[in-house]
Amino acid sequence: MMINLQKSSLIAATIICLSMPVNTSASNEQAAKPGGDATGRLNYRSFVEPAKNIPRMEQLDFWDGFSFFRDPWVASPSITRDRDGLGPLFNARSCKTCHADGGRGRPSKHGEIAEPALLFRFLQANASKGDSRYGGQLQPLAIRLSHEKLTKPVQGEAQVRVFYEEITGHFADGETYTLRKPRYEIENLAYGPLDKGTYLSARYAPAVYGMGLLDAIQEKDLLNLEDINDANKDGISGKYNQVIDAVSGKKRIGRFGFKGLHSTLEQQVAGAFVNDIGITNPIFKDETCLVHQVACKQAGSVDPEHVLDIPEKLHDLTVYMSQLIAPPPARDLQSSKSKQGQTLFYKLQCQQCHTPSFTTDTSYQVKALAGQTIWPYTDLALHDMGEGLADKGVENLASGSEWRTPPLWGIGLQHRVQGFSAFLHDGRARTIEEAVLWHGGEAQPHQQKFKSLTKQQRAALLYFLKQI
Structure with missing residues (x-):
């Protein structure tokens, strides 16, 4: 049974699934290739x-782009002009640091300084702006550079120490579970105290595979899912953030980032370069140094011939590679255990936010991604996830408790591929089960249904999620 994008069809699909297997074997064969023909091995x-x-010659461009994703950057000026431009302030020296093996970076441990994959935004409770002394994102590291233009060394802004509080609960059958609630302490503020009303919001770098296919979904197909005022009375009121496209200057829906702050994959990549690595680029041409960060501004101007740290060609190669990192194939979708879990997925109405399937734009700029039937299990919309997951800031139309639905494809491979696993926007959940248990707000009824399942049913649902 193919899942239609219209809400009415989704509801019909849910009604059907209560009394029969959700998908036919033929449909599951299609879902085994979550990226359509663009699925990876x-x-x-x-x-x-x-x-x-993609053709063999284009694979060369992919691997060229991957080298700029993988290899560390160095401070400018240097003799490696294709690899310099790091900083002056930054979070990591390479994309791979935070997106290890194309997945997620190493999660942060209790009592230790946050790992690079866990970055922090500075938010205000009543406005979409950052801190006057530190901007919108904390950059804990700084380049070491000696130059006559520098009157003093560049200083990283601060560090954050991570703590976890354990919370226990129990399922309806009496089995207990333990969740981790994070707490953050900022240390060594280099430029003075934070503004009154500034809050830290943690963001754990997501997996990057399949991003190009999400970019290729037509805006109208996403907007067909928007139901801000819950007109159909299903308890779900998803909405899309409204953001300014940095290239066109027009307002568009945000589909990338945990709050939907970027409208295109190209802008997401460019934003990560400038904010995370300190690499200016054709989209974001200015360093992130604030006026009072004198050494940072001086360091950013020591090489006047380097107007842009990353030239157009390298930028394009990196974006192209990011578009074509493929989602992995699904695994065991045909077993009875997987099919039982699949039926429970729909019975609990998880598909109301984790929309199973789309067909990408037939005129998308990368031909290999155009017109593909994909199975990402996300609507890319903002949903109220409750106070348990809320931060205290506002980002455009996103309130503190609203988060973008993450895609689920490949979620069960994280531990197998990387040797560790962590989920949700801040990595607090160590397992998929913990991630489900943190669902609150408009997802609270679905979380309660999950808690009421038997142990065998919970295992079947989690097994299905690990296969998609």
Whole structure:
């Protein structure tokens, strides 16, 4: 049974699934290729696999782009002009640091300084702006550079120490569970105290595979799912953030980032370059140094011939590679255990936010990604996830408790490929089960239904999620 994008069809699909298997074997064969013809091969060592349907010569561009994703950047000026431009302030020296093997970076441990994959935004409770002394994102590291233009060394802004509080609960059958609630303490503020009303919001770098296919979904197909005022009375009121496209200057829906702050994959990549690595680029041409960060501004101007840290060609190669990192194939969808879990997925109405399937735009700029039937299990919309997951800031139209629905494809491979697993926007959940248990707000009824399942049913549902 193919899932239609219209809400009415989704509801009909849910009604059907209560009394019969959700999908036919033929449909599951299609869902086994979550990226359509652009699905990658199954690789238990890395998520970095190009789409299978790109020509051999274009694969060379993919791997060229991957080298700029993988290799560390160095401070400018240097003799490696294709690899310099790091900083002056930054979070990591490479994309791979935070997106290890194309997946997620190493999660942060209790009592330790946050790992690079866990970055922090500075938010205000009543406005979409950052801190006057530190901007919108904390950059804990700084380049070491000696130059006559520098009157003093560049200083990283601060560090954050991570703590977890354990919360226990129990399922309806009496089995207990333990969740982790994070707490953050900021240390060594280099430029003075934070503004009154500034809050930290943690963001754990997501997996990057399949991003190009999400970029290729037509805006109208996403907007067909928007139901801000819950007109159909299903308890779900998803909405899309409204953001300014940095290239066109027009307002568009945000589909990338945990709050939907970027409208295109190209902008997401460019934003990560400038905010995370300190690499200016054709989209974001200015350093992130604030006026009072004198050494940072001086360091950013020591090489006047380097107007842009990353030239157009390298930018394009990196974006192209990001578009074509393919989602991995699904695994065991045909077993009775998987089919039982699949039926429970719909019975609990998880598909109301985790929309199973789309067909990408037939005129998308990358031909290999155009017109593909994909199975990402996301609507890319903002949903109220409750106070348990809320931060205290506002980001455009996103309130503190609203988060973008993450895609679920490949979620069960994280531990197998990377040797660790962590889920949700801040990595607090160590397992998929913990991630489900953190669902609150408009997802609270679905979480309660999950808690009321038997142990065998919970295992079947989790097994299905690990296969998609």
